[in-house]
């Protein structure tokens with residue numbers, strides 16, 4: 654089966670000279686929930702705009718649903734639901750009318766089922782109660798939902814969502830994640846960009862990590878985290894003493910709060926049981942002690958050698 658998205662050496666240099674995407678070769682398997690992860694400015698939106706045929710690459714190729722972009726834009730886009738850079742809304746229209754209008758601009762949409770499909774899409778994103786409200790009165794999160802509803806007006810083979818939870822409160826984020834999982838379980842491939850590592854870990858089967866326009870790594874999420882060693886966490890009210898003992902045993906601390914310490918995993922020759930015993934012997938009251946599974950964030954830091962910060 655052809656991948657849902659495949660790029661080869663895809664490159665974009667903007668007119669001002671900014672190299673936004675640098676020789677990106679990406680493979681998004683059909684049926685995946687693919688997280689496109691990177692700090693602000695790492696080239697995610699630029700990539701998505703090339704994939705959707707909105708801008709032309711400087712070099713390299715992109716295939717979406719097996720067809721070359723931007724050449725096949727007209728045949729490919731009807732199968733793709735996209736939410737990019739916040740939806741274009743008519744503020745003077747209410748949510749429902751925005752969707753009706755959007756759908757009627759789509760030559761492949763059946764006008765006979767329009768009202769029903771709009772109602773279903775509104776329901777799916779939780780906007781039924783706010784459907785009669787003018788969209789200029791919508792919060793950022795409601796606008797984001799309306800954009801998602803627009804992407805869901807028709808069955809799609811691929812959904813491309815640029816930062817879909819941007820501007821949503823935690824409850825709204827959870828709802829969108831649940832929705833993404835539901836859509837994926839229907840067989841739709843979902844490609845979503847995010848700068849939130851835990852979001853990608855929670856919903857994605859696969860991920861690619863970008864930094865400064867370059868691909869750092871890609872693959873199944875479980876594999877990405879598995880290549881990185883986990884973190885040692887000690888929960889204790891006596892963090893100062895615990896820090897001293899850990900350092901004496903060659904452990905590098907990464908985080909200290911009033912209630913716990915986090916550290917690089919101890920060197921392999923150190924037995925965790927001995928380390929725990931050393932803490933207790935030194936009078937540290939240990940409430941919790943263990944090595945956590947590596948997160949995608951750990952993997953990112955290990956891969957790039959830097960924190961997950963905004964590019965300059």
Ligand SMILES: Nc1ncnc2c1ncn2[C@@H]1O[C@H](COP(=O)(O)OP(=O)(O)OP(=O)(O)O)[C@@H](O)[C@H]1O
Pocket residue numbers: 667668669671672673691692693694695696697698699700848
């Ligand atoms: N139209 C443009 N003209 C010139 N430079 C641009 C343009 N759009 C983006 N850039 C630059 O290209 C780089 C990549 O930007 P891009 O928006 O693709 O990143 P991003 O990963 O999507 O970030 P964010 O999460 O902030 O949207 C940035 O340095 C940005 O300043």
